[in-house]
Amino acid sequence: MKQIDVQKDILSSNEATASENSTLFSQKGIYVLNLMSSPGAGKTTLLERTIVLLKDTLSLGVIEGDIATSYDADRISAHGVPVTQINTGGACHLDSSMIKNALSTFDLDVLDLLIIENVGNLVCPAEFNLGEDAKVMVLSVTEGEDKPLKYPLMFRLSRALIINKVDLLPYTNCSLEKIIEDATSLNPDLSIFETSCTHMTGLNAWKAWLEKEIHTKRTRSIADG
């Protein structure tokens, strides 16, 4: 009997295209974020706040991944930033070939920062590299303190964790300390930010982290010639 390992095959094909995307991003000097979370953790609102903070100093682009609808893309578009919508038509994550196809809709020569908002899902998006510089995950405190240990892969692979909706902490039984303790035990190098995108708190530290990341990539690219 022969067995075809479909999942392994899909992932290795995804890695090859992710690597092509990554090379192209480096050539063009574009820093790329892959933003992931549960449905409703606040990715799009964080993205809107980030755009307002950065759009005067950086050239931004956004790719919006959704199962259906273009609501999020419409919200981003209102900020005057180029945005491309990918509707996965049922697939629960973005993959690197979807990103490759979407890149033709941008002027890559002028972009500094491309933010990809993945499909709302704590599982599969972590398994599919897109060619990004960093995975960043958003966790809202209303989801509960047990999420790092229940969805460990996403916490392990992320460079930064944004703990969002902290304004709701007084009304929940969620322990911020427990989230931070478990997330850090899974990933000691994780940069953690506590934000409320409705109350506009904690966003300057996130902005500073992102600017430093972009600067570091740029410096490295210049050093590499």
Next chain:
Amino acid sequence: MKQIDVQKDILSSNEATASENSTLFSQKGIYVLNLMSSPGAGKTTLLERTIVLLKDTLSLGVIEGDIATSYDADRISAHGVPVTQINTGGACHLDSSMIKNALSTFDLDVLDLLIIENVGNLVCPAEFNLGEDAKVMVLSVTEGEDKPLKYPLMFRLSRALIINKVDLLPYTNCSLEKIIEDATSLNPDLSIFETSCTHMTGLNAWKAWLEKEIHTKRTRSIADG
């Protein structure tokens, strides 16, 4: 060139086993719920409240689906109800063969109600029938009012929608009316309950719906001989 439609093949194989499960549930007179939501919408707490409301009059069993850990199963077990944990090891949903395998851990001759808590995910769990009598989804108000239109399949296929964490409504910009309007437009037959599992509100209507469902299946089984 030959093309193998993997997804179609997987789904049709899943349907066959789901149908076997469903036949077995009918033979044994067991009513089966498939409980689905985003991570952190409150499925496990709702399940705990439901157990307390029903365990004196019905014989209950629970299957807990998770990527990793047995935290939810431990919480259920503390209520003295038989519970079996399925760790999917990375898969973002339960399928019918996982359920079939788990059934051997229960005494099916005594069960009245089996509740399956699916993996926290608004996408794939809806596509995989398990042999259940009803899919029920839990949506917390903190996830936002745009979820029905962004994840339409789950709302279309569910028999009941539990809008949870309504105690947090005053602190969010979520419109309960918009959720209900969009969910009902996708699925006019949807039964909708507004609950707070921490403040213990709205649970009696949910209990009454569930008891009626179980009674209807039982009456039908007797009529069918």
